Amino acid sequence: MTRVQEAEYALDRLVRYVDQFGGEYSARWSPEHRRAWVAAVADMVHHPDRSRSFGPNTPVPDWARAEFDGRLREGESPTLTLGKVPGPVDWPRIVREHPVQLENGYYDQAPDGAAIVEAHELLTAAGFEPWMDTEIILAGVAYDGTLRLRLDAGAIHAEGEIERALVAAVHRVLGEQTRVTTDHHGPRGGRITEWWWY
Numbered sequence: 001m002t003r004v005q006e007a008e009y010a011l012d013r014l015v016r017y018v019d020q021f022g023g024e025y026s027a028r029w030s031p032e033h034r035r036a037w038v039a040a041v042a043d044m045v046h047h048p049d050r051s052r053s054f055g056p057n058t059p060v061p062d063w064a065r066a067e068f069d070g071r072l073r074e075g076e077s078p079t080l081t082l083g084k085v086p087g088p089v090d091w092p093r094i095v096r097e098h099p100v101q102l103e104n105g106y107y108d109q110a111p112d113g114a115a116i117v118e119a120h121e122l123l124t125a126a127g128f129e130p131w132m133d134t135e136i137i138l139a140g141v142a143y144d145g146t147l148r149l150r151l152d153a154g155a156i157h158a159e160g161e162i163e164r165a166l167v168a169a170v171h172r173v174l175g176e177q178t179r180v181t182t183d184h185h186g187p188r189g190g191r192i193t194e195w196w197w198y
Contacts, residue, residue: 007041018078029080036141037080044083050074052083059146063098068136077152080138088129091151092117102134102151104197111174111197119156119170119195126166128158154198159190170195 001009011034015026029037043055053069054060068085075081095102095117102113111119116132123130132153139150156170171180174195184192 003042004038007038010041011038014078014080025079032141033080033138036147037082037138040082040138040147044072054082060149061098061146064100064136064149067094067098072136075135076133077135077137077154079135079152081135081152082138082149084133084135086131086133088131089134091132091134091153092121092124095151100149100151102153104153109175109177111178113151115173115175116153116156119173122166122170122173123156123158123162126162128160128162130156130158132156155194155196157192157194159192161191162193167193 015029018025040055040058040060043058045053045055047053047070050073051070052072052074054065054072068083071085071087071089072083073086075083077084091102094100095113102116104111104113104116120130120132132155135152137150137152138147140148142148156174167180167182171178174197178195178197180193180195182191182193184194
């Protein structure tokens with residue numbers, strides 16, 4: 001099986017999966033959108049450490065290559081994801097500097113992208129290194145063939161002892177539907193607080 005055939009099979013499985021919840025979601029993906037995703041996935045460069053980079057023939061914006069090549073991992077979101085970027089990343093800077101939106105990729109309700117950025121900045125200002133497993137989503141194809149990207153996040157995490165007031169402040173920014181858990185331990189052995197809405 002060629003890589004294009006593998007990507008086509010992956011798309012077929014994805015469509016069948018999301019359609020079991022109703023066909024409205026996959027109906028948003030036009031034939032052009034689907035072809036672009038198959039081509040991008042087939043062209044993806046896989047590195048020995050299991051990270052990925054956009055392939056040489058994939059028409060992503062230059063800024064996306066600079067920010068994400070070698071940092072992408074296999075995506076998990078049931079949509080046209082090109083991969084996820086784990087670990088601490090300055091997402092507020094990326095959103096400020098590039099023509100891309102950070103969104104709640106799971107629900108059409110709070111928190112919106114601005115709230116997620118604000119929560120990230122609150123934690124950073126307090127000395128933490130927050131991270132999100134952010135999915136890089138194929139949002140469309142521009143008139144010149146360049147892929148349009150969107151950033152989808154379902155949670156934000158921070159490791160260490162976080163004061164209750166800060167936990168509550170981040171929760172208020174993200175909204176009441178956000179859940180907060182603190183029962184994980186991170187790579188440094190500290191407690192992880194997770195605000196999640198997926």
